Amino acid sequence: MPGNAPHIPSEAAMYEPIVVRSGAHTWCFRCERGQEGILLKEFARLARDPREPFDWFDAAMATHELARLRARTPAHAIQTPVHIPHPLSEEMQP
Secondary structure, rough: HHOOOOOOOOOEEEEEEEEEEEOOOEEOOEEEEHHHHHHHHHHHHHHHOOOOOOHHHHHHHHHHHHHHHOOOOOHHHHHOOOOOOOOOOOHHHH
């Protein structure tokens, strides 16, 4: 049914992948333009989790790369404005 079909963004709506390598671990993140806040919350969630080898330095590097990609994106291509909360703010708490 068309109403239940998953949303599949076009390549033009997606940012390039953000790859973070730390030791033997590699993470690859990608999001649709306008969904950056969701990705930032995921960076913070991973960095807070002591079971994950993804730390706050990795989160900072990934956030910097996302900001770089966003800066290269024309304003008309971004669907919605993004509020980027500080990683330690109450907004980022589980």
